[in-house]
Amino acid sequence: MKAGLNKEKIIEKAAELAEKNGLSGVSMKALADELGIKPPSLYKHFGGGLEELNKELMLYGWRLLDGEITKAVIGKAKDDAFIALCHAYRGFVMSHKGLYEAMQWYDMYQSEEHMQASGDAVEIMYRALGSYDMTEEQKVHTVRLVRSFLQGFSTIEVHIGNARRVPLDDSFDFALNTILGGIAGMQKDR
Amino acid sequence: MKAGLNKEKIIEKAAELAEKNGLSGVSMKALADELGIKPPSLYKHFGGGLEELNKELMLYGWRLLDGEITKAVIGKAKDDAFIALCHAYRGFVMSHKGLYEAMQWYDMYQSEEHMQASGDAVEIMYRALGSYDMTEEQKVHTVRLVRSFLQGFSTIEVHIGNARRVPLDDSFDFALNTILGGIAGMQKDR
DNA sequence: CTATAATAGCTAATTATATTAGCCAAAAGT
DNA sequence: ACTTTTGGCTAATATAATTAGCTATTATAG
Numbered sequence: 246m247k248a249g250l251n252k253e254k255i256i257e258k259a260a261e262l263a264e265k266n267g268l269s270g271v272s273m274k275a276l277a278d279e280l281g282i283k284p285p286s287l288y289k290h291f292g293g294g295l296e297e298l299n300k301e302l303m304l305y306g307w308r309l310l311d312g313e314i315t316k317a318v319i320g321k322a323k324d325d326a327f328i329a330l331c332h333a334y335r336g337f338v339m340s341h342k343g344l345y346e347a348m349q350w351y352d353m354y355q356s357e358e359h360m361q362a363s364g365d366a367v368e369i370m371y372r373a374l375g376s377y378d379m380t381e382e383q384k385v386h387t388v389r390l391v392r393s394f395l396q397g398f399s400t401i402e403v404h405i406g407n408a409r410r411v412p413l414d415d416s417f418d419f420a421l422n423t424i425l426g427g428i429a430g431m432q433k434d435r
Numbered sequence: 436m437k438a439g440l441n442k443e444k445i446i447e448k449a450a451e452l453a454e455k456n457g458l459s460g461v462s463m464k465a466l467a468d469e470l471g472i473k474p475p476s477l478y479k480h481f482g483g484g485l486e487e488l489n490k491e492l493m494l495y496g497w498r499l500l501d502g503e504i505t506k507a508v509i510g511k512a513k514d515d516a517f518i519a520l521c522h523a524y525r526g527f528v529m530s531h532k533g534l535y536e537a538m539q540w541y542d543m544y545q546s547e548e549h550m551q552a553s554g555d556a557v558e559i560m561y562r563a564l565g566s567y568d569m570t571e572e573q574k575v576h577t578v579r580l581v582r583s584f585l586q587g588f589s590t591i592e593v594h595i596g597n598a599r600r601v602p603l604d605d606s607f608d609f610a611l612n613t614i615l616g617g618i619a620g621m622q623k624d625r
Numbered sequence: 626c627t628a629t630a631a632t633a634g635c636t637a638a639t640t641a642t643a644t645t646a647g648c649c650a651a652a653a654g655t
Numbered sequence: 656a657c658t659t660t661t662g663g664c665t666a667a668t669a670t671a672a673t674t675a676g677c678t679a680t681t682a683t684a685g
Binding site: 346349350356359360382383385386387389390392393394395396397398400401404405410411413415416419420422423424425426427428429430431 | 536539540546549550572573575576577579580582583584585586587588590591594595600601603605606609610612613614615616617618619620621
Protein backbone atom coordinates (compact mmCIF):
# COMPACT_ATOMS: atom_id res chain seq x y z
CA MET A 246 0.00 0.00 0.00
CA LYS A 247 0.98 3.67 -0.10
CA ALA A 248 1.59 3.80 -3.77
CA GLY A 249 3.56 7.02 -3.59
CA LEU A 250 1.11 9.04 -5.65
CA ASN A 251 0.46 12.75 -5.80
CA LYS A 252 -1.73 15.09 -7.79
CA GLU A 253 0.86 15.57 -10.47
CA LYS A 254 1.38 11.90 -11.16
CA ILE A 255 -2.33 11.22 -11.13
CA ILE A 256 -3.07 14.00 -13.58
CA GLU A 257 -0.40 12.71 -15.90
CA LYS A 258 -1.94 9.27 -15.84
CA ALA A 259 -5.36 10.81 -16.42
CA ALA A 260 -3.98 12.67 -19.42
CA GLU A 261 -2.60 9.42 -20.78
CA LEU A 262 -6.01 7.85 -20.37
CA ALA A 263 -7.63 10.78 -22.13
CA GLU A 264 -5.26 10.39 -25.07
CA LYS A 265 -5.95 6.70 -25.29
CA ASN A 266 -9.70 6.57 -24.77
CA GLY A 267 -10.98 10.11 -25.02
CA LEU A 268 -12.18 12.23 -22.14
CA SER A 269 -15.10 9.91 -21.48
CA GLY A 270 -12.53 7.21 -20.82
CA VAL A 271 -11.27 9.13 -17.82
CA SER A 272 -13.39 7.71 -15.02
CA MET A 273 -12.56 7.27 -11.39
CA LYS A 274 -12.70 3.54 -11.95
CA ALA A 275 -10.46 3.46 -15.02
CA LEU A 276 -7.99 5.88 -13.49
CA ALA A 277 -7.80 3.98 -10.23
CA ASP A 278 -7.26 0.71 -12.10
CA GLU A 279 -4.52 2.31 -14.13
CA LEU A 280 -2.84 3.55 -10.98
CA GLY A 281 -3.22 0.26 -9.17
CA ILE A 282 -5.44 1.66 -6.42
CA LYS A 283 -9.15 1.60 -5.65
CA PRO A 284 -11.49 4.40 -6.72
CA PRO A 285 -12.21 5.73 -3.21
CA SER A 286 -8.51 6.33 -2.69
CA LEU A 287 -8.55 8.97 -5.40
CA TYR A 288 -10.66 11.13 -3.13
CA LYS A 289 -7.69 11.53 -0.83
CA HIS A 290 -6.02 13.47 -3.65
CA PHE A 291 -9.07 15.00 -5.32
CA GLY A 292 -11.67 15.75 -2.72
CA GLY A 293 -13.79 17.30 -5.44
CA GLY A 294 -14.04 13.99 -7.22
CA LEU A 295 -14.35 13.69 -10.96
CA GLU A 296 -15.18 17.34 -11.38
CA GLU A 297 -11.97 18.47 -9.75
CA LEU A 298 -10.05 15.91 -11.73
CA ASN A 299 -11.44 17.25 -15.00
CA LYS A 300 -10.63 20.76 -13.96
CA GLU A 301 -7.04 19.87 -13.17
CA LEU A 302 -6.78 18.02 -16.44
CA MET A 303 -7.96 21.12 -18.26
CA LEU A 304 -5.44 23.32 -16.47
CA TYR A 305 -2.68 20.82 -17.14
CA GLY A 306 -3.50 20.83 -20.84
CA TRP A 307 -3.46 24.59 -21.12
CA ARG A 308 -0.15 24.79 -19.30
CA LEU A 309 1.33 22.36 -21.81
CA LEU A 310 -0.09 24.26 -24.75
CA ASP A 311 1.10 27.57 -23.36
CA GLY A 312 4.58 26.12 -23.14
CA GLU A 313 4.50 24.89 -26.71
CA ILE A 314 3.32 28.10 -28.30
CA THR A 315 5.65 30.18 -26.16
CA LYS A 316 8.56 28.09 -27.35
CA ALA A 317 7.37 28.40 -30.93
CA VAL A 318 7.42 32.18 -31.08
CA ILE A 319 10.73 32.76 -29.32
CA GLY A 320 12.97 34.94 -31.42
CA LYS A 321 10.31 35.50 -34.07
CA ALA A 322 8.20 38.49 -34.96
CA LYS A 323 5.32 39.46 -37.23
CA ASP A 324 4.30 36.87 -39.81
CA ASP A 325 7.00 34.44 -38.71
CA ALA A 326 5.74 34.50 -35.15
CA PHE A 327 2.14 34.30 -36.26
CA ILE A 328 2.72 31.32 -38.49
CA ALA A 329 4.88 29.50 -35.97
CA LEU A 330 2.32 30.00 -33.25
CA CYS A 331 -0.49 28.69 -35.41
CA HIS A 332 1.43 25.62 -36.45
CA ALA A 333 2.41 24.95 -32.86
CA TYR A 334 -1.20 25.20 -31.74
CA ARG A 335 -2.48 22.90 -34.44
CA GLY A 336 0.34 20.45 -33.85
CA PHE A 337 -0.36 20.38 -30.16
CA VAL A 338 -4.02 19.58 -30.63
CA MET A 339 -3.33 16.86 -33.16
CA SER A 340 -0.93 15.15 -30.82
CA HIS A 341 -3.13 15.64 -27.75
CA LYS A 342 -6.64 15.02 -29.00
CA GLY A 343 -7.96 13.61 -25.78
CA LEU A 344 -6.44 16.29 -23.63
CA TYR A 345 -7.79 18.97 -25.94
CA GLU A 346 -11.25 17.61 -25.26
CA ALA A 347 -10.71 18.24 -21.58
CA MET A 348 -9.34 21.69 -22.34
CA GLN A 349 -12.40 22.64 -24.35
CA TRP A 350 -15.38 21.27 -22.68
CA TYR A 351 -14.72 21.46 -18.99
CA ASP A 352 -17.65 23.07 -17.26
CA MET A 353 -19.39 24.46 -20.31
CA TYR A 354 -21.22 27.72 -19.76
CA GLN A 355 -18.98 29.87 -17.68
CA SER A 356 -15.99 28.77 -15.77
CA GLU A 357 -13.72 31.39 -14.36
CA GLU A 358 -10.93 28.87 -14.25
CA HIS A 359 -11.30 27.90 -17.85
CA MET A 360 -11.18 31.54 -18.87
CA GLN A 361 -8.00 32.12 -16.93
CA ALA A 362 -6.33 29.01 -18.27
CA SER A 363 -7.06 29.77 -21.90
CA GLY A 364 -6.41 33.42 -21.11
CA ASP A 365 -2.69 32.73 -20.84
CA ALA A 366 -2.65 31.39 -24.37
CA VAL A 367 -4.51 34.48 -25.48
CA GLU A 368 -1.92 36.61 -23.74
CA ILE A 369 0.86 34.87 -25.63
CA MET A 370 -0.92 35.41 -28.92
CA TYR A 371 -1.44 39.01 -28.00
CA ARG A 372 2.23 39.55 -27.34
CA ALA A 373 3.15 37.74 -30.54
CA LEU A 374 1.12 40.35 -32.36
CA GLY A 375 3.03 43.06 -30.54
CA SER A 376 5.26 43.61 -33.52
CA TYR A 377 2.38 44.54 -35.79
CA ASP A 378 1.36 48.11 -36.37
CA MET A 379 -2.15 47.99 -34.99
CA THR A 380 -4.29 49.71 -32.42
CA GLU A 381 -4.80 47.81 -29.20
CA GLU A 382 -8.38 47.21 -30.14
CA GLN A 383 -7.38 45.79 -33.49
CA LYS A 384 -5.03 43.46 -31.69
CA VAL A 385 -7.84 42.20 -29.50
CA HIS A 386 -9.96 41.60 -32.57
CA THR A 387 -7.11 39.87 -34.31
CA VAL A 388 -6.37 37.59 -31.40
CA ARG A 389 -10.01 36.63 -31.27
CA LEU A 390 -10.05 35.89 -34.97
CA VAL A 391 -6.90 33.79 -34.80
CA ARG A 392 -7.95 32.02 -31.66
CA SER A 393 -11.35 31.21 -33.12
CA PHE A 394 -9.85 29.92 -36.32
CA LEU A 395 -7.29 27.77 -34.54
CA GLN A 396 -9.81 26.30 -32.23
CA GLY A 397 -12.33 25.64 -34.96
CA PHE A 398 -9.83 24.21 -37.39
CA SER A 399 -8.25 21.97 -34.80
CA THR A 400 -11.56 20.71 -33.55
CA ILE A 401 -12.79 19.94 -37.03
CA GLU A 402 -9.55 18.23 -37.92
CA VAL A 403 -9.77 16.08 -34.83
CA HIS A 404 -13.30 15.14 -35.82
CA ILE A 405 -12.98 14.45 -39.48
CA GLY A 406 -9.42 13.18 -39.67
CA ASN A 407 -7.12 14.24 -42.45
CA ALA A 408 -7.70 12.24 -45.59
CA ARG A 409 -9.55 14.42 -48.06
CA ARG A 410 -9.29 15.29 -51.71
CA VAL A 411 -7.88 18.67 -50.83
CA PRO A 412 -5.25 18.24 -48.08
CA LEU A 413 -5.92 19.97 -44.80
CA ASP A 414 -2.33 21.16 -44.69
CA ASP A 415 -2.97 23.25 -47.76
CA SER A 416 -6.17 24.64 -46.30
CA PHE A 417 -4.36 25.57 -43.12
CA ASP A 418 -1.68 27.46 -45.00
CA PHE A 419 -4.27 29.08 -47.23
CA ALA A 420 -6.16 30.26 -44.16
CA LEU A 421 -3.07 31.70 -42.49
CA ASN A 422 -2.19 33.54 -45.68
CA THR A 423 -5.71 34.82 -46.07
CA ILE A 424 -5.79 36.10 -42.52
CA LEU A 425 -2.35 37.65 -42.87
CA GLY A 426 -3.43 39.24 -46.14
CA GLY A 427 -6.55 40.57 -44.50
CA ILE A 428 -4.54 42.04 -41.67
CA ALA A 429 -2.11 43.66 -44.06
CA GLY A 430 -5.03 45.15 -45.96
CA MET A 431 -6.49 46.49 -42.70
CA GLN A 432 -3.29 48.22 -41.80
CA LYS A 433 -3.18 50.11 -45.07
CA ASP A 434 -6.70 51.38 -44.41
CA ARG A 435 -6.09 53.23 -41.20
CA MET B 436 -50.79 4.83 -21.00
CA LYS B 437 -49.80 5.09 -24.65
CA ALA B 438 -48.63 8.61 -24.40
CA GLY B 439 -48.73 9.20 -28.14
CA LEU B 440 -45.03 9.74 -28.52
CA ASN B 441 -42.77 9.31 -31.50
CA LYS B 442 -39.11 9.91 -32.29
CA GLU B 443 -39.73 13.43 -33.46
CA LYS B 444 -41.53 14.54 -30.32
CA ILE B 445 -38.97 12.87 -28.10
CA ILE B 446 -36.06 14.50 -29.87
CA GLU B 447 -37.71 17.87 -29.55
CA LYS B 448 -38.11 17.36 -25.84
CA ALA B 449 -34.50 16.21 -25.62
CA ALA B 450 -33.42 19.37 -27.42
CA GLU B 451 -35.40 21.42 -24.92
CA LEU B 452 -33.63 19.62 -22.10
CA ALA B 453 -30.26 20.23 -23.73
CA GLU B 454 -31.01 23.94 -23.98
CA LYS B 455 -32.06 24.10 -20.38
CA ASN B 456 -29.43 21.92 -18.71
CA GLY B 457 -26.71 21.32 -21.26
CA LEU B 458 -26.07 18.07 -23.04
CA SER B 459 -25.15 16.32 -19.82
CA GLY B 460 -28.67 17.10 -18.64
CA VAL B 461 -30.07 14.87 -21.34
CA SER B 462 -30.28 11.51 -19.59
CA MET B 463 -32.73 8.69 -20.11
CA LYS B 464 -34.08 9.39 -16.67
CA ALA B 465 -34.52 13.14 -17.11
CA LEU B 466 -35.99 12.74 -20.55
CA ALA B 467 -38.43 10.07 -19.45
CA ASP B 468 -39.52 12.20 -16.49
CA GLU B 469 -40.04 15.14 -18.79
CA LEU B 470 -42.16 13.03 -21.13
CA GLY B 471 -44.16 11.48 -18.32
CA ILE B 472 -42.98 7.94 -19.02
CA LYS B 473 -40.46 5.55 -17.46
CA PRO B 474 -36.90 5.24 -18.78
CA PRO B 475 -37.25 1.71 -20.18
CA SER B 476 -40.09 2.89 -22.41
CA LEU B 477 -37.67 5.08 -24.29
CA TYR B 478 -36.01 1.98 -25.65
CA LYS B 479 -39.12 1.26 -27.64
CA HIS B 480 -38.32 4.38 -29.65
CA PHE B 481 -34.55 4.36 -29.42
CA GLY B 482 -33.31 0.82 -29.36
CA GLY B 483 -29.77 2.16 -29.40
CA GLY B 484 -30.32 3.86 -26.06
CA LEU B 485 -28.58 7.06 -25.09
CA GLU B 486 -26.10 6.78 -27.91
CA GLU B 487 -28.77 6.73 -30.56
CA LEU B 488 -30.58 9.55 -28.82
CA ASN B 489 -27.47 11.71 -28.90
CA LYS B 490 -26.94 10.89 -32.53
CA GLU B 491 -30.48 11.89 -33.41
CA LEU B 492 -30.10 15.05 -31.40
CA MET B 493 -26.98 15.91 -33.37
CA LEU B 494 -28.73 15.32 -36.68
CA TYR B 495 -31.71 17.35 -35.54
CA GLY B 496 -29.48 20.25 -34.65
CA TRP B 497 -27.68 20.23 -37.96
CA ARG B 498 -30.95 20.11 -39.85
CA LEU B 499 -32.11 23.17 -37.96
CA LEU B 500 -28.86 25.01 -38.59
CA ASP B 501 -28.90 24.09 -42.26
CA GLY B 502 -32.37 25.56 -42.51
CA GLU B 503 -31.31 28.77 -40.86
CA ILE B 504 -28.26 29.44 -42.95
CA THR B 505 -30.06 28.43 -46.14
CA LYS B 506 -32.76 30.97 -45.37
CA ALA B 507 -30.14 33.57 -44.58
CA VAL B 508 -28.41 33.47 -47.96
CA ILE B 509 -31.49 33.35 -50.16
CA GLY B 510 -31.33 36.06 -52.78
CA LYS B 511 -27.86 37.19 -51.72
CA ALA B 512 -24.47 36.82 -53.35
CA LYS B 513 -20.80 37.46 -52.61
CA ASP B 514 -20.06 39.48 -49.49
CA ASP B 515 -23.74 39.90 -48.67
CA ALA B 516 -24.29 36.17 -48.71
CA PHE B 517 -21.08 35.52 -46.79
CA ILE B 518 -21.92 38.00 -44.07
CA ALA B 519 -25.52 36.87 -43.77
CA LEU B 520 -24.48 33.25 -43.48
CA CYS B 521 -21.94 33.99 -40.79
CA HIS B 522 -24.38 36.00 -38.74
CA ALA B 523 -27.00 33.30 -39.09
CA TYR B 524 -24.55 30.65 -37.92
CA ARG B 525 -23.43 32.64 -34.92
CA GLY B 526 -27.00 33.57 -34.06
CA PHE B 527 -28.08 29.97 -34.22
CA VAL B 528 -25.37 28.81 -31.87
CA MET B 529 -26.05 31.55 -29.36
CA SER B 530 -29.72 30.68 -29.22
CA HIS B 531 -29.12 26.92 -29.17
CA LYS B 532 -26.13 26.48 -26.91
CA GLY B 533 -27.15 23.12 -25.56
CA LEU B 534 -28.04 21.72 -28.93
CA TYR B 535 -24.77 22.96 -30.37
CA GLU B 536 -22.99 20.89 -27.76
CA ALA B 537 -24.72 17.82 -29.12
CA MET B 538 -23.88 18.88 -32.67
CA GLN B 539 -20.21 19.23 -31.86
CA TRP B 540 -19.25 16.47 -29.61
CA TYR B 541 -21.24 13.51 -30.63
CA ASP B 542 -18.98 10.52 -31.08
CA MET B 543 -15.71 12.34 -31.12
CA TYR B 544 -13.05 10.79 -33.30
CA GLN B 545 -14.70 9.74 -36.49
CA SER B 546 -18.38 9.52 -37.06
CA GLU B 547 -19.58 9.12 -40.59
CA GLU B 548 -22.94 10.47 -39.58
CA HIS B 549 -21.51 13.57 -38.01
CA MET B 550 -19.52 14.26 -41.12
CA GLN B 551 -22.55 13.95 -43.33
CA ALA B 552 -24.68 16.09 -41.07
CA SER B 553 -22.20 18.93 -40.89
CA GLY B 554 -21.39 18.27 -44.53
CA ASP B 555 -24.71 19.74 -45.58
CA ALA B 556 -23.83 23.00 -43.87
CA VAL B 557 -20.50 22.92 -45.64
CA GLU B 558 -22.30 22.40 -48.92
CA ILE B 559 -24.45 25.44 -48.31
CA MET B 560 -21.38 27.52 -47.52
CA TYR B 561 -19.76 26.20 -50.63
CA ARG B 562 -22.66 27.26 -52.80
CA ALA B 563 -22.81 30.64 -51.12
CA LEU B 564 -19.25 31.15 -52.29
CA GLY B 565 -20.31 30.21 -55.80
CA SER B 566 -20.50 33.81 -56.81
CA TYR B 567 -16.85 34.47 -56.05
CA ASP B 568 -14.19 34.26 -58.70
CA MET B 569 -12.09 31.44 -57.29
CA THR B 570 -10.79 28.06 -58.28
CA GLU B 571 -12.65 25.11 -56.84
CA GLU B 572 -9.71 24.38 -54.62
CA GLN B 573 -9.67 27.90 -53.29
CA LYS B 574 -13.34 27.54 -52.50
CA VAL B 575 -12.66 24.42 -50.49
CA HIS B 576 -9.96 26.23 -48.58
CA THR B 577 -12.19 29.20 -48.02
CA VAL B 578 -15.07 27.12 -46.75
CA ARG B 579 -12.73 25.43 -44.32
CA LEU B 580 -11.42 28.75 -43.11
CA VAL B 581 -14.89 30.17 -42.63
CA ARG B 582 -16.25 27.03 -41.06
CA SER B 583 -13.33 26.87 -38.66
CA PHE B 584 -13.70 30.48 -37.70
CA LEU B 585 -17.44 30.21 -37.17
CA GLN B 586 -17.14 27.12 -35.08
CA GLY B 587 -14.29 28.46 -33.01
CA PHE B 588 -15.83 31.86 -32.46
CA SER B 589 -19.20 30.44 -31.53
CA THR B 590 -17.74 27.93 -29.17
CA ILE B 591 -15.61 30.51 -27.45
CA GLU B 592 -18.53 32.90 -27.19
CA VAL B 593 -20.68 30.20 -25.65
CA HIS B 594 -17.92 29.56 -23.12
CA ILE B 595 -16.89 33.03 -22.12
CA GLY B 596 -20.17 34.90 -22.50
CA ASN B 597 -20.30 38.33 -24.02
CA ALA B 598 -19.36 41.02 -21.56
CA ARG B 599 -15.84 42.21 -22.31
CA ARG B 600 -14.04 45.50 -22.68
CA VAL B 601 -14.03 45.09 -26.43
CA PRO B 602 -17.45 43.88 -27.59
CA LEU B 603 -17.59 40.53 -29.32
CA ASP B 604 -19.90 41.97 -31.95
CA ASP B 605 -17.11 44.26 -33.06
CA SER B 606 -14.62 41.40 -33.13
CA PHE B 607 -16.99 39.33 -35.20
CA ASP B 608 -17.41 42.07 -37.77
CA PHE B 609 -13.69 42.75 -37.77
CA ALA B 610 -13.02 39.09 -38.45
CA LEU B 611 -15.50 38.91 -41.30
CA ASN B 612 -13.97 42.00 -42.86
CA THR B 613 -10.46 40.65 -42.41
CA ILE B 614 -11.38 37.36 -44.04
CA LEU B 615 -13.20 39.12 -46.86
CA GLY B 616 -10.22 41.41 -47.32
CA GLY B 617 -7.91 38.44 -47.39
CA ILE B 618 -10.05 36.73 -49.99
CA ALA B 619 -10.14 39.84 -52.13
CA GLY B 620 -6.39 40.07 -51.92
CA MET B 621 -6.05 36.43 -52.93
CA GLN B 622 -8.17 36.95 -55.99
CA LYS B 623 -6.00 39.76 -57.23
CA ASP B 624 -2.96 37.51 -56.92
CA ARG B 625 -3.96 34.77 -59.28
C1' DC C 626 14.08 7.02 19.61
C1' DT C 627 9.48 6.96 20.72
C1' DA C 628 4.77 8.83 20.81
C1' DT C 629 1.56 11.13 18.17
C1' DA C 630 -0.59 13.01 14.22
C1' DA C 631 -1.46 13.15 9.43
C1' DT C 632 -1.67 10.67 5.20
C1' DA C 633 -3.14 7.51 1.87
C1' DG C 634 -4.64 3.35 1.22
C1' DC C 635 -8.73 -0.12 1.98
C1' DT C 636 -13.64 -2.38 2.37
C1' DA C 637 -18.47 -1.83 2.68
C1' DA C 638 -22.45 0.60 1.70
C1' DT C 639 -25.31 4.16 -0.83
C1' DT C 640 -27.02 6.42 -4.76
C1' DA C 641 -27.83 7.17 -9.53
C1' DT C 642 -28.19 5.90 -14.24
C1' DA C 643 -28.39 2.84 -18.23
C1' DT C 644 -29.94 -1.12 -19.77
C1' DT C 645 -32.34 -5.81 -20.32
C1' DA C 646 -36.13 -9.15 -19.69
C1' DG C 647 -40.45 -10.16 -19.71
C1' DC C 648 -45.49 -8.77 -18.88
C1' DC C 649 -49.71 -6.57 -20.55
C1' DA C 650 -53.08 -3.37 -22.39
C1' DA C 651 -54.20 -0.50 -26.18
C1' DA C 652 -54.15 0.34 -31.16
C1' DA C 653 -54.01 -1.09 -35.65
C1' DG C 654 -54.84 -4.19 -39.17
C1' DT C 655 -57.17 -8.42 -41.16
C1' DA D 656 -64.19 -10.01 -33.87
C1' DC D 657 -59.55 -11.86 -33.91
C1' DT D 658 -54.71 -11.28 -34.23
C1' DT D 659 -50.60 -8.81 -34.28
C1' DT D 660 -47.82 -5.05 -33.29
C1' DT D 661 -46.82 -1.24 -30.45
C1' DG D 662 -45.64 1.20 -26.56
C1' DG D 663 -46.24 1.39 -22.05
C1' DC D 664 -44.92 -0.94 -17.31
C1' DT D 665 -42.31 -3.38 -13.26
C1' DA D 666 -38.46 -5.91 -11.71
C1' DA D 667 -33.83 -6.97 -11.96
C1' DT D 668 -28.83 -6.29 -13.30
C1' DA D 669 -24.49 -3.81 -14.11
C1' DT D 670 -21.52 -0.09 -13.59
C1' DA D 671 -19.79 4.33 -11.88
C1' DA D 672 -19.44 7.97 -8.35
C1' DT D 673 -19.35 8.89 -3.92
C1' DT D 674 -19.39 8.65 1.36
C1' DA D 675 -18.28 6.55 5.85
C1' DG D 676 -15.41 4.61 8.65
C1' DC D 677 -11.20 1.49 9.44
C1' DT D 678 -6.11 0.92 9.45
C1' DA D 679 -1.35 0.77 8.25
C1' DT D 680 2.25 3.58 6.95
C1' DT D 681 4.77 7.77 7.02
C1' DA D 682 6.15 12.03 8.95
C1' DT D 683 6.81 14.93 12.82
C1' DA D 684 7.37 16.65 17.74
C1' DG D 685 9.33 16.02 21.95
